[in-house]
Amino acid sequence: MENDFARERLRALAPGILLAFASIAFGFGLGITFGAAEDDLKDHLHASAEAVLESAYAGDESKARAVVSKSWTYFKRAHLHANALGTTALAASLLLALLGTPGTLARLSSFGFGAGALFYGAYWLFAGLMAPGLGGTSAAKESLEWLAIPSSGACVLGLVGTLICLIRAIFQPQRGE
Secondary structure, X not given: OHHHHHHHHHHHXXXXXXXXXHXXXXXXXXHHHHHHHHHHHXXXXXXHHHHOHHHHHOOOHHHHHHHHHHHHHHHHHHHHHHHHHHHHHXXXXXXXXXXXXXXXXXXXXHHHHHHHHHHHHHHHHHHHHHHHHHOOHHHHHHHOHHHHHHHHXXXXXXXXXXXXXXXXXXXXXXXXX
């Protein structure tokens, strides 16, 4: 009987939980890909920079190498952000389930946190992929603000919503008290 009660709480938060797991899977997938094909990925980044060496880098190979190096750093950020934010979103969703039957704020917080985690990790991957061909990381980040700002904002709002639900659960008097 208690299992059914917990299942209902988790079901109410299922979209956020599934997005959190998708973020974690994305992060793990990147790690596996790095282990299996690091040289191929770096070759792709170098080729992207080489294709625009004259137009984007004015023939300066050292600038192109620096952008490729920073792009690889962005790949690693994608991996780390997806894993860390996905895990944090999952933990927040489970906490929300433990607090009681999830209401609208809990559902929105779980969903926002999960979606934000997944798409913020994707932002860093896309920025890393685009930077060598655009001639710099600033151009890549600016072109992806439409993804970075809402996804990071969703994580922050998910965290704040979770905190509000936690404070309410701790400090609101229970019925009959």
